[in-house]
Amino acid sequence: xxxxxxxxxxxxxxxxxxxxxxxxxxxxxxxxxxxxxxxxxxxxxxxxxxxxxxxxxxxxxxxxxxxxxxxxxxxxxxxxxxxxxxxxxxxxxxxxxxxxxxxxxxxxxxxxxxxxxxxxxxxxxxxxxxxxxxxxxxxxxxxxxxxxxxxxxxxxxxxxxxxxxxxxxxxxxxxxxxxxxxxxxxxxxxxxxxxxxxxxxxxxxxxxxxxxxxxxxxxxxxxxxxxxxxxxxxxxxxxxxxxxxxxxxxxxxxxxxxxxxxxxxxxxxxxxxxxxxxxxxxxxxxxxxxxxxxxxxxxxxxxxxxxxxxxxxxxxxxxxxxxxxxxxxxxxxxxxxxxxxxxxxxxxxxxxxxxxxxxxxxxxxxxxxxxxxxxxxxxxxxxxxxxxxxxxxxxxxxxxxxxxxxxxxxxxxxxxxxxxxxxxxxxxxxxxxxxxxxxxxxxxxxxxxxxxxxxxxxxxxxxxxxxxxxxxxxxxxxxxxxxxxxx
Numbered sequence: 500x501x502x503x504x505x506x507x508x509x510x511x512x513x514x515x516x517x518x519x520x521x522x523x524x525x526x527x528x529x530x531x532x533x534x535x536x537x538x539x540x541x542x543x544x545x546x547x548x549x550x551x552x553x554x555x556x557x558x559x560x561x562x563x564x565x566x567x568x569x570x571x572x573x574x575x576x577x578x579x580x581x582x583x584x585x586x587x588x589x590x591x592x593x594x595x596x597x598x599x600x601x602x603x604x605x606x607x608x609x610x611x612x613x614x615x616x617x618x619x620x621x622x623x624x625x626x627x628x629x630x631x632x633x634x635x636x637x638x639x640x641x642x643x644x645x646x647x648x649x650x651x652x653x654x655x656x657x658x659x660x661x662x663x664x665x666x667x668x669x670x671x672x673x674x675x676x677x678x679x680x681x682x683x684x685x686x687x688x689x690x691x692x693x694x695x696x697x698x699x700x701x702x703x704x705x706x707x708x709x710x711x712x713x714x715x716x717x718x719x720x721x722x723x724x725x726x727x728x729x730x731x732x733x734x735x736x737x738x739x740x741x742x743x744x745x746x747x748x749x750x751x752x753x754x755x756x757x758x759x760x761x762x763x764x765x766x767x768x769x770x771x772x773x774x775x776x777x778x779x780x781x782x783x784x785x786x787x788x789x790x791x792x793x794x795x796x797x798x799x800x801x802x803x804x805x806x807x808x809x810x811x812x813x814x815x816x817x818x819x820x821x822x823x824x825x826x827x828x829x830x831x832x833x834x835x836x837x838x839x840x841x842x843x844x845x846x847x848x849x850x851x852x853x854x855x856x857x858x859x860x861x862x863x864x865x866x867x868x869x870x871x872x873x874x875x876x877x878x879x880x881x882x883x884x885x886x887x888x889x890x891x892x893x894x895x896x897x898x899x900x901x902x903x904x905x906x907x908x909x910x911x912x913x914x915x916x917x918x919x920x921x922x923x924x925x926x927x928x929x930x931x932x933x934x935x936x937x938x939x940x941x942x943x944x945x946x947x948x949x950x951x952x953x954x955x956x957x958x959x960x961x962x963x964x965x966x967x968x969x970x971x972x973x974x975x976x977x978x979x980x981x982x983x984x985x986x
Contacts, residue, residue, distance in 0.1 A: 541566050542721045546758050569722035604741075607645025610797060610806045611638070613833070614768060614781050616789015619700075622739040623788065624732050626706075626761065628746040628754045629770030634779055634799055635745050638770065639702050640664070640673055641803050647675025650699035653692065657684040657708030671803040684718065686711050686727045690734055698740060703731065705745040706760075728763050761785060772799075773892060778813060779804065780892055793833030811838035811949055814891040820919050824911030826985075827922040827951070828903035829942040830895050836938070836945035838922070840890040841900060843907035848884045859889025860904065861896065868927060872905050875931025876978045878912050898926035899936040902955060905978050906985050915986045922946050923955040923981065931977040935960035943967055955981050 541550045544567055546560035556563050603618040612618045619625070629635045636659075643652050652675070656664055661680045668674065679696060683689055686709050693701060703709065709727040710718035717723065728744070735742045744764070746754045754761060761767050765787045772779035781795040796807040807813050818840055819825065825842045841860070848854065857865045865887050872878045887904065889895055902925035910917050924942055925933040935957045936942075946954055947967035956964065958974035966972045975981045 539568060541568050544721055544758065567721050569716050569720055604650075605645075606642045608638075608642060608795075608804075608806060609808070610781065610795030611642065613835075614783050614786075614789075614793050614795045615766065616783075616786055616793070619741055620765070620788050621699075621741055622735050623765040624728075624735045624742045624744065624763070625766040625768065626744050626746050626754065626764040627768045627770060628748050630748055633770045633772055634797070634804055635770050636667070636704055637671065637799075637803055638781075638797075639704065639743055639745065640668060641671055643668075643675060643678050643702075644671075644673040646700060647677040651677045651679070651697070652700045652702065653679045653681060653696060653698040654702045654704070655681045655683060655689055655692075656704045657682070658705060670801075684708050684710055686730050690730060693734060693738070693740060700741045700743070701731075701734070702743045703745065705747055706731075707747050724760060728760055732763050771892060776892070778807070778891065790833050792831075793835070794837075810891075811836075811945065814839050814893065815949070818890075818919070821916050823914050823916045824907055826903040826907040826910065826917050827946075828895065828900040829922060829924050829946055830893070830897055830900055831938050831942070836942045837893070838945060838949055839893050839895060839900070841895070841903045841907050842888045842890065843904065843911045844886040845880055845883045845908055845911040848882055853882055854884045854886075856885075857887045859892065859894055860887050860900070864901075865904065867929075868901055868904055869908065871927060871929060871931055872908055872978065876905065876909065876982055878909055880908065880912055883912070897936070898934075899924055899942070901925065901927035902933060902978070902981060906955075906981060909982045910986060913986055917985050918953065920950065920952040921955070921985060922951045922953070923985070925955065925957045925975075925981075927978060931979065932959075933957040933975055933977060933981065939964055943970065943972075946970070955985060 541553050543550070543557040543559065543562065543565050545562040545565040546557060548557065548559040550566060553568065554566055557565050602621050604621065605618045606612055606615070627635050627639065640654070643654065646652055654664065660682050664680055679698065681689070681692060683692070689703070689709070706724060706727060707719045710723050711726040711730065714722050714726055731742050731744060734740060746760070748754060754767070761784070766783060767785040769782050769784055770779060771782065777799045779797045779799055781797065783789070783791045783793065785791060796810040796813065797804040798807055815827070815838055824844055825840060828839055828841050830837050830839055855862070855866055855869070869880060869885055873880050885908065902923040905927055906917060906923050924936060924939065926936055928934060939956065939961065943954060943964070944967055947970045952969060953971045953973060955973045955975055958976050961974060964972070973984050975984060
């Protein structure tokens, strides 16, 4: 007799049992049913990394409370389904790709064309973000008046009805026979409508209101935003439709939803501005077809947005004359020089640790320049509060505004005003030296056009720079010389 232990230890018997169990499971649970099993993962909406379980802090980016749960779609539901119209993909060589056809088109707003890199691109996906009420929907509806003359537009809104869109269009004087309206939130219905009407441009307002019925999560969640953006991206690339998508921002000012949302699209535009001010600034955080340094300036009026072709005059409007603590810098926003007013307030502190506050200027860079001004410029501001502000909502990131900041701090500390017709351009080093910057001749021409008669520039590396008509150039080596000449 053969013992039970020998039977189960036999290799061939083990293989027979394994094969029988596998065939029984395949008969009872077909592959289609086994694939329908959902999978729950956790997703960081800040950096886009996935994790098997929830954590309070993302180990990848360090953000707190940014990990959210969502259920992945079954593999069989996503298999073989594509939101992009058209047939199967074909492989072509690089020489076979046709580039003779014009891909760029004007939107009718020169400031928007500047930020986009020369106009819209066919088949691109553009994400426009901004705070509520800043003018995102107004901007996109305004360009329909110009684009509707030659192109077919489908405006999809998940937040407003057709009647509400019509009322806003009447206020903006937007009227076109090629402008089609659709109030819908189902992304599959939107894709089918695009296939039927075949528009040239699709505007979706907003991505957080759209949902995919195949996903079980709620609209606006991480998985829904990701799926809807993927469907619109396939639609844009597969059919050549230019898609503009409106995205809300969170309390930190970033686009709401996962960070991969910004990686999917071709352009990310931010619409910025203060609610108390009529001026709006449009800047590009990502642009696959142009520079990300360009900005567009608009003014919000009763009948919509009006372009501001000369933002320097707007930023310098209302500048105080004869007041200490202010100096004008010239920053390059892409290919355009922009004059900006830098203000500083220095006062004796009543605390053990002085306060430092900046608005429109990098905080760490400002602390560095304050330390250089005290050590190399002879300003005893170690026990003084310092408040720095850039007028107009501009963000001065380049080092060309260093000298203007140091002079504004010195003017406020000594309580002596700087001449209103004087501007300063230069980078400040740790030893107090002033270094040259790029596009200096272009900056000087812009300053002379606005009526400035004196400009402080670095002495080193500026021998080839010529003074514009009516302007005096003062070349200085370090911040001590600059303070002596300006005060």
